[in-house]
Amino acid sequence: MKIALVGIGKIAVDQHVPAIANSPDWELAATVSRAGTVDGIEAFTDIATMLEARPDITTVSLAIPPVPRFAYAQAAIRAGRHVMLEKPPGATLAEIHALQALAQAQGVTLYTTWHSRMAHAVAPAKAWLAGKTITRAHIIWREDVRKWHPGQDWVFEPGGMGVFDPGINALSILTEILPAPVHLQAAELEFPANRQTPIAARLQFTGNITADFDWRQTGPQTWDIEIDTPDGKVALRMGGNLLEIDGQPAQGENTIMDEYPALYARMADLICQSRSEVDLAPMVHVADAMTLGRRTETEAFDF
């Protein structure tokens, strides 16, 4: 199936382009970007022109930042194309509700992807936790924004989500593997004096579940989720890619795909089944944290 990739930035080059290139399901048939291109692939600078010129391209994958994403998604769905959205799926919850209704009316597939849910340890951790009682869980998600978003000021602009841009990956795993839903009880958000989104957040959920997000960690990066039950402990390390049971590696053989190839395989499946998959639970927790969180001001941040 032919696909167009919109937004040729870092995440597109690092993940989307190789995942599509190595997929048995997909052929990268066009790109849409004001700046980037992919060698040998027809390049457009605006989506309306691409949608008009290439009726053979039936699916559009959007890897642009969340704030401008709605207009692109709306245009593609109105033109009868299937759409997959990078995480977070948009800048607001209401716009995704609107896209969901539009996709249903148009009879096309809408897929709100959460790449971290495809990490290797997620499915086995979910299976291990099924039916168990959680007595405590703690997320530590600490990375260096300068390494992962070099110079990308949009992450600190309204709608850019700040430290929730990586933190939502942890929340996408948490909401996937927990046997029962939780909700936020309190949050502390640290805003740099010169920025509009938080650079650090500490969250407290029901069920003795806490999270520590920080975007100022240099050196080794930490993406860990530890969960205790009366029947033992499970930990997911390296962003959900390494599984530990009771402190011991429990990976075993691993034949499943990497994150982005798994997302593109899932999109192909959804289209074949004429289904959409729209799960906003991780984004609801972020919106709740921004609504309920206690704000403190911290040192100004510059790239």
Next chain:
Amino acid sequence: MKIALVGIGKIAVDQHVPAIANSPDWELAATVSRAGTVDGIEAFTDIATMLEARPDITTVSLAIPPVPRFAYAQAAIRAGRHVMLEKPPGATLAEIHALQALAQAQGVTLYTTWHSRMAHAVAPAKAWLAGKTITRAHIIWREDVRKWHPGQDWVFEPGGMGVFDPGINALSILTEILPAPVHLQAAELEFPANRQTPIAARLQFTGNITADFDWRQTGPQTWDIEIDTPDGKVALRMGGNLLEIDGQPAQGENTIMDEYPALYARMADLICQSRSEVDLAPMVHVADAMTLGRRTETEAFDF
């Protein structure tokens, strides 16, 4: 049907108690409050004791602030009681999703009330707008927080919503009467230097729809919604209670109930039909504004 009212504060005394007293459907059988009581009605200070002592009370109405509300609602639903929630229904979206699932599992009615939707002009405005195209809409919701929430510091604490506490009333009307859903594109939020929630907000939605919320207006209070269409203009004034079409009063005869009596009548209907009514659209717009809004600091505020 017997009902218990939880939270005997200003809104309970002003609205809930008289609405229940004058209702043909309801009998106020108990109150739960740490401070307030109602003359002649059995008073409890904690909900667990009331639920245990009064199995004859099948419905619980919660008029306490949003942050503590979840625990009360959960206790009542787990005890098999129907529950109605003052607006906003909670401090987070996720907790209402959880209550909705719990109410469904327990087979009881959950009703997230939005009292302003029951204002006199709302149903006629909705009928007039049906099938029309909106070319512009503007909300002006300006009131004096000292008058409506005297000394209530919780409105400026995390989860207290600030100026969205009244503003969500306007959004509850807007989301009820518009022929198609909209979503937020930008917002400006003014936070007093010493407070955790905004005292003023300006919102810009898709479809040329804007809102101006301010909690610092002394003198006459303003609660207006003006909507333009190619077929004429409609305005709702006085918090949705006065209707104007093309600048002329269009109220005509008015036999419908006031807001809170209408909510209690609706709750009785829902229970008779074994249905719940949970609409989070107004709260989603507030969460989106808190997530997407650009923040500015303004003068410190004290009651």
